[in-house]
Amino acid sequence: EAQVTQNPRYLITVTGKKLTVTCSQNMNHEYMSWYRQDPGLGLRQIYYSMNVEVTDKGDVPEGYKVSRKEKRNFPLILESPSPNQTSLYFCASFGRRISYNEQFFGPGTRLTVL
């Protein structure tokens, strides 16, 4: 089944404790992206990657890092999480050859930083 998976789905952590949210897609998509969703603010793009080893900042990259060493994986790293990073995070991917710009979303990771 074609899908985007994220782990963990739920995470409660404390300020300053480094964490990684994994994202993996099995559709051989070139493009992957991370969004955060907050009440009243909608979805905002954090980082995106156009292909392996190619990443770029979205609208709200501060406090986050990403890497794209393999085509299928695009982990989101919070080196020193803070309470303002409490949010619902989504990973998404799309392949240009298949469906122009239609993005496939993972199920979400709900992060709470205390």
Next chain:
Amino acid sequence: SQQGEEDPQALSIQEGENATMNCSYKTSINNLQWYRQNSGRGLVHLILIRSNEREKHSGRLRVTLDTSKKSSSLLITASRAADTASYFCATDEGSNYKLTFGKGTLLTVNP
């Protein structure tokens, strides 16, 4: 920045009625997409309309695009309780790699 802005923010209707949601945007686009999100879950792509298209249909969905007014509408006909969800429009800004989402319309369909 938020490109697409949906209107209304919330809409409550009875099963069987039609639901119309609107989206306005600010800059030129290549295409506009609509997504649905059930509570707390991932977004699901519904339909894409290109900038040179004016109307598109998919099942009970009808999307229109007016590039002169920089607006789009999503019509769901004969709504069902299962259509209860948040609906987002998303626009690209020419880069083809970046989608900008609006804040969404929360649709509630009462049985």
